[in-house]
Amino acid sequence: MKSEAADIRQLDSLGRVVIPKKMRTALGISENDNLRISLEANAIVIKREVPMCVICKREKELNAIGTAYVCTGCAKQIADML
Ligand SMILES: [Zn+2]
Structure with missing residues (x-):
């Protein structure tokens, strides 16, 4: 997936954010998939757990x-x- 303009999403009071559907679709992420969340440098990286x-x-x-x-x-x- 080539880099695209970043979406701006608002974090809710519980720390949740919706991952844009086009990004989930591009990476094959579906409901109930496990995601690996890591802190790298000054960024939060979310990857589908394979x-x-x-x-x-x-x-x-x-x-x-x-x-x-x-x-x-x-x-x-x-x-x-x-
Ligand atoms: Zn093996």
């Missing part, structure tokens, strides 16, 4: 272990080590 393998960062063939994910390839490597 589940990925905690070992190799792959985003496919994931197996949930508690709140973390391990891909099938890494799970097999771990199983072979045992």
Whole structure:
């Protein structure tokens, strides 16, 4: 997504702000998605949280272990080590 003119939004009394629909659509962000909010330099950065393998960062063939994910390839490597 190329940079566009910034929208100005008002923060409500609870610290909430609406992310413009065109920006959510451009990044594939949908209702109930998890978003990662971080402070970088003097900016707040919001990114869609993409589940990925905690070992190799792959985003496919994931197996949930508690709140973390391990891909099938890494799970097999771990199983072979045992
Ligand atoms: Zn992996």
